[in-house]
Amino acid sequence: MIPSQKSAERPVALLLAPDILDLLDSSPGDIAAETEELHPANLADVAQALPSERVVEFLRALPTARAADVLEYLDDEIRTEVLEALSTTQAAALVSEMTPDDRADALEELEDERADEILSEISTEARGETERLLAYPADSAGGLMTTEFVSVPEDITVEAALISVRNVARAGRREAMHTVYATDARGEVRGVFSLRELLAAPQGARIADISWADVVSVPPTADREEVARLTSKYDLVAIPVVDEGRVLGVVTVDDVIDAMVEEQTEDAQRQGAVAPLEQPYFQAGFWNIARKRGGWLVLLFVAEMLTGTAMRYYESTIAGALSLMFFVPLIISSGGNSGSQSSTLITRALAVGDVELRDGWRVLSRELGQGLALGTFLGAIGFVRAVMWGNSSDLAAVVAITLLAVVLTGTLVGAALPLAFTRFGLDPAIASSPFVASFVDIAGILIYFSVATRILVVG
């Protein structure tokens, strides 16, 4: 992914910020009207371009519902600051206007005490709803869902449903309205249809006639990856969260996309041998990052010490043929590189579902072939190079044989580890390049010197 060298939107926010500051000083009453056509995400950019002590003032100058919209788009840190700086009553008024899922997310970021203060001042209904959402893990379907969705009985007519949907739409904001759920007499979900299908339905049709019985849903405990996978597979704009036949809420596609991006970042960091950071790079504390890197780095360092132990074991072989040493970095890096290729390919194929656990043997036999092909090729280059450096053909053969064996080991270990991690319910992304490389480094040293001991002594 090539990042854009400058983002087009932020400059707009930077240009607007001085005007907003002027208005805040001269006539704050005009701010609402001046900004009413802006997308709330752009207003959030403007808020973030203001000096931090003016952000609260700016949000106060907006109508409450509008300020709540902007709050949803602010960075977590700034939103938390705002909710701490406002009076409890103001904060409560603001979060009351947020969608239930975003409200729960916002309160989750606050100190418990502050969150409780604010919760105590919102309506009993909203409080109960928020507490229910907060009870689910943030990464689960329950933690991602909003409870504002529309359902209608399946036995009413399309006209009656349209009136009902219009009433709901007019009553206030309902985030998740692109799809509507049809329920039976017991309140259990029986079908799903889109607003388009409702509008396209012929006069006199019943909801049961236009709705789809094959409702793709998830339980509240489903992991966010499962939510993302189903949303992507079935091209959904919202996925219902169903428990015992009843729709508890829906996860909307915008939250699915956010979850995908977070998941992607976590995976990339795991593959780079960094424990996932919870914050953006500059917001994460220096020692926090150092700790998340240090843990893996020390673990890999300690593992890599075994290479020294292995070489000490072969000290006499090495003393007899010092030139052997010149190939050590070349050999171990070839194993590491081919291993990281395999682990990347298989980890990714598992993530997108191209490969499943039961394909394990097929994967390994394919990677065996890849290892043989690539290892033979590198071995041939290595042989030529060793001879060109003036080494004996025996030593060149040792290098070539080792390269083949090491590349083979790399591809097999690189492919096997993600499968093994998945098998035991761990994230295959932990089978990161550095992890596989360390493993293969040690194997490479052992292979190299044992081949050398055999061939060079005989030769």
Add this chain to the structure above:
Amino acid sequence: MIPSQKSAERPVALLLAPDILDLLDSSPGDIAAETEELHPANLADVAQALPSERVVEFLRALPTARAADVLEYLDDEIRTEVLEALSTTQAAALVSEMTPDDRADALEELEDERADEILSEISTEARGETERLLAYPADSAGGLMTTEFVSVPEDITVEAALISVRNVARAGRREAMHTVYATDARGEVRGVFSLRELLAAPQGARIADISWADVVSVPPTADREEVARLTSKYDLVAIPVVDEGRVLGVVTVDDVIDAMVEEQTEDAQRQGAVAPLEQPYFQAGFWNIARKRGGWLVLLFVAEMLTGTAMRYYESTIAGALSLMFFVPLIISSGGNSGSQSSTLITRALAVGDVELRDGWRVLSRELGQGLALGTFLGAIGFVRAVMWGNSSDLAAVVAITLLAVVLTGTLVGAALPLAFTRFGLDPAIASSPFVASFVDIAGILIYFSVATRILVVG
């Protein structure tokens, strides 16, 4: 990301496939009715669970519009096979029912000659539309968009718009209908509103009153990452593709998600030093994969040969202190690991926009700090280990100093390369772990032996 150990949907398809085969033999006329409530993605799974020679027969047993839906969800390869196996007339009937963007995608996968044959038998209008879409690069907004969307004049009433939208919905499938665009007299887009907003609008309101003037759009040449970034930032379900003020088409969120997943796979493969595969793991040919891996592997191999050259230069130092060699893998892997951590963190931060090019110096000074902290820590462990192995404190000091210097080099190079690649318009993911590691391996060898030559000769 932890892949699910078994996917819930495929077994359903496997269970259904035998029944479908029975029906194909006994009463193919019943298949349409038996499967009418299934989501087309599930029907596609069923089709893919059938023996390949029966897939076409199965699709023929479905109503054309339904078969076209299923075709959209089939894997590219199988869809291509189907479109080749059908008669041209049948294939043309099928693709005519597909949405314009999916039709273009399907035809793009065919041999040019076959695509032209099919195109020649569809309506002139659909042909022109398809050819326009095919003219855009597949990764651009133009290549992703569908031309079926709804717009209304901004000066009509909400009631008139509702009638117009209903007529469009009833006339046939319009994929992108969650949002509607408001246009002025010249046909230029002036606003956007959702079906929900249309339904919620008060009696007698005009479209201009309910639509949002801040229309987030992309030009047809926009890259798919830009499309994804804006869709995610503004929580859109569809983003209009606008040229000279006119909406040419819209990219729907399901296609944005597909593009995100593909982009993510490409990035992961680049970071694992594999040139991006265009197909899923098992569909990509063996030699195709070997080539995509071999190129990078040989490049890294040749670069890594420089480590041998460097060591030969220090042969006399090495002969004088053989134990130096035992630390070589440990030292170079530490540099590689810290470097791959930095390159991963910065590449990802660039991709999600947490870091921009202008933050370059801030990033480098932060990574300088990380390198100092982590390098000092590893250096201390290395010193203790070297002494424990019975080496002189001079040699232990060489190891410690080198570790600090190498980790520092790793973090700085790992952070600088993604920034540099971005600066020159390249994908920072190319600054992969293996790439950075090779670079740092060579630097590590040079640092190690030059420090050793200095200290051990003096000592």
